[in-house]
Amino acid sequence: METTTAGLDTKWWNGGKSPFNVEYGKLMMWYFLMSDSFTFGAFLIAYGTVRFSSNGWPDPNAVFKSYPGASETTNAPLVFVSIMTFILIVSSVTMVLAVHAGHERNKKKVATNLIWTIIGGLAFLGCQAWEWNHLHHEGAWWGSNPFANSDGTESTDNFTNFFFTITGFHGFHVLSGVVINIVMLVMTLLGTFEKKGHYLMIEKAGLYWHFVDLVWVFVFTCFYLL
Amino acid sequence: MEHSSTVAGNPVHDNHGGTKEIWRTFWILLGLTIVELVLGYIMIGVESTGGRLGLKGAIIILMLAKAFYIVAYFMHLKGEIRNLVMTILVPLSLLLWAIIAFLYEGHSYRNNRNTYDAYTRERSNIQSTDKKADEKGMHEKKRTGAETME
CATH class of the missing domain: 1.20.5 (Single alpha-helices involved in coiled-coils or other helix-helix interfaces)
Structure with missing residues (x-):
């Protein structure tokens, strides 16, 4: 008997079953996200390397201290960015609720939660647009850093270059996520998934959206807290 | 267990926890974020290098915990x-x-x-001279600088 000679592990890979028990698209989404985390990892590690090689670095609390409608002299570090973080976490929850509703094949609930997720994504993008605009008015941009190092010495442009590149790359991911979610919403409302018999596409969009939230956890910590 | 139809017919993972688990994860994430922010606020007043390093270490650990909860529960990697x-x-x-x-x-x-x-x-x-113009009341001058840059 063949099966007795082959161990349990070999049987698992003998064919006739799906060893990973996920559909192709979801597996590939995972691998895409893995490669994407290498991109973000490389960015953040480059940022860390340059920061470790510098004698001084601007204090994030002295840079990110304003919010919309605040006066010029406002000193409110971490306030605005915590709102942005909160928005992204909530939109992640509504996304996971949409995926959950998809498992129940509840079209209405999927659509409602997707709409909330899209609103959350747009709110986050709006916050980021305001922040970029605000910093730009203060003279910060690629190649221009108006903020002194925390010890009062003259700084280089590394701080703003890394900030705009990495938050920009993340913001671009949020934007693509919003577009993907809008496509998912349209497909849901048109009944595409209903016809297909499953809402697995929502699950893949959800993975992407959670990844965007995951990256923000790292970006937020590295730029605003440390 | 022998036939592949079980896999093809039911590719959706069953969701044991349901929405209850989702909300539990949400509250955990929110709590961790609030603790992170509190540590960030505390760090503003801390001058000693050791104290700052300790707080930064704590923030990094909380960050990794958040990453774990997002990946394991929201992305459902734990169920794979x-x-x-x-x-x-x-x-x-x-x-x-x-x-x-x-x-x-x-x-x-x-x-x-x-x-x-x-x-x-x-x-x-070199001490910074024209930087941090906000504090030195040179905001107007800097604005024009930013505009010419565009």
Whole structure:
């Protein structure tokens, strides 16, 4: 008997079953996200390397201290960015609720939660647009850093270059996520998934959206807290 | 267990926890974020290098905990088959090496330059003059600077 000679592990890979028990698209989404985390990892590690090689670095609390409608002299570090973080976490929850509703094949609930997720994504993008605009008015941009190092010495442009590149790359991911979610919403409302018999596409969009939230956890910590 | 139809017919993972687990994860994430922010606020007043390092370490641990909850519960990686989890997580361990190697390299580059490169050493001692214009009431001047830059 063949099966007795082959161990349990070999049987698992003998064919006739799906060893990973996920559909192709979801597996590939995972691998895409893995490669994407290498991109973000490389960015953040480059940022860390340059920061470790510098004698001084601007204090994030002295840079990110304003919010919309605040006066010029406002000193409110971490306030605005915590709102942005909160928005992204909530939109992640509504996304996971949409995926959950998809498992129940509840079209209405999927659509409602997707709409909330899209609103959350747009709110986050709006916050980021305001922040970029605000910093730009203060003279910060690629190649221009108006903020002194925390010890009062003259700084280089590394701080703003890394900030705009990495938050920009993340913001671009949020934007693509919003577009993907809008496509998912349209497909849901048109009944595409209903016809297909499953809402697995929502699950893949959800993975992407959670990844965007995951990256923000790292970006937020590295730029605003440390 | 022998026929593939079980896999093809039911590709959706059953969701044991349901929405209850989702909300539990949400509250955990929110709590961790609030603790992170509180530590961030505390750090503003801390001057000692050791104290700042300790707080930064705590923030990094909380960050990793948040990452775990998002990946395990929101992305549902915890419910996947172990082989799949390994094909995703094992390659990512390369990043661990990269973090250690590159940060060490950066630190060493800084030491070397401070030791052997007089220009860098002196440059990093120059006090900022026109920077932080907000505090020095030079906001108007700086604005025009930003506009010409565009």
